[in-house]
Amino acid sequence: MTAVARLGGWLVVAVAAMIAAPPVDPVDPSLHPFGEALAFGGIAGATLFVALARRPFPTAALSAAPRRRLLVRSIILTARSVQEEAVWRGLVLGLLGGTVGRLGALVLSSGVFAAAHARPQGRAATAHLATGSVFGASYLATGRLLAAIVAHSAYNVCVGATALTQHDVSVSDTSQTQARPLASTRPRPAATTTQEDSIPQAQAQVAARLEGVVKSYGVTRALDDVDLELRAGEVLALLGPNGAGKSTAVAVMLGLRSPDAGRAWLLDGDPRDPASRRRVGAVLQEVGFPATLRVREIVDLVRAHYPAPYPADAALERLGLTAAAGRQAVGLSGGQQRRLAVALALAGRPEVLFLDEPTAGMDAGTRRALLGDLAAFAADGGAVLLTTQQLAEAEEIASRVVLLARGKVLLEGSLADIRARAGTTRVTFRAESVPPLAGISCVESNLDRHIVFVTDADVFVGDLVRSGMPFHDLHVTPVSLEDAFVTLTRNDDG
16 A cells, blocks of 8 residues: 555544544633644653653754655654544544543543554553553643644654664764774673563674574574674684575574574664664675666665765775676676675675675685775774685684584684694695504595695604605695684584
């Protein structure tokens, strides 16, 4: 149903209710002429509510498009207020007044009004009970339904407009050149909390979190009681074999999928809240663009959704797409489409980046430039979650690694932690064969070149010398992230 149709329906109901509503005499006849004046007390009440709720009302920071939405929303809320006052005060309160008296009618109509608008407990129900009582009292005191209508309209417009600006203004006027810093955070709640509707108290500088998340697709459990944190100022590499649950974890963090159990938070809020999503950039595993739009047009379309985006030319140049700016998206190569997806993720100056295989199809120069950008982004206080099959990329820029296997967190820590947990050292040498020595975890051979993973390199090299097997080109190095990854997932499979 369109907004115009809804407006028409509300006004029809309002007119019918006004016709059917019995007249109400004022408490004092001298108040009757002042009903309209008393109505504007609702504006003060609405302003006080906004102040107590600590919600800013920064209309001056809104661009033209949000201002138009604000005007349209104000008209809709005013029409809805007319309808509700005609029904709840003019009809319900008026009819009840003839049977249970003025006070009883006020109490009953306000209670039913609150119950019809919110769950029968909590802040929302209390607010509706209080405002309904104020609107009803203004009607009974003056005998003028207009008094209740104006008070209700002022309240709805102030509160509704405040909610709109909370979503449309995500940076202040002084932050036009950099991402907004994460809000102050608070201690994490105990794991035993049962308040399903409360927003958690996050640990310091936590940008996103999964807590006890379970997600299944039919009989396949993609995530199994996963706890995961992404912190400001870090590049978190989320690793795992195909089917480990990496993409599902990202989707739940972004609010694209709901967990079957557990909780997800994004920037201290609900991942589905537009106010949180507006501060995030993302590249998902599957990307697609309007085929007939040109590259610059797509960039401009995305930039229009943010209050302080990067200039289009800078966004294109950053990913080497300047020469392709006038081309249609359908004509881009796979690597160019991936670069465009990354450019769009960065276009809005996000605080948090979720990148699922971002460098797939990129040439070496563009890949290295992007990795450098991501490292600089984190160094400036941003948070980056990176999933990749190129473990050398994670080894190059990741400050922390989380290893997923079969939907569970197998291990998390720094690169040094992961290597130490693998418990092996890499020994490379050339020989006719590898003698059967103690302490060998794994052997990879290619003709006369052997890569041996051992638990104690000193002992192994001594045993190799004592075995009498001729060898040369001996190298002893710490295991790479890829080596540790293979070792740990192999052990997990066993």
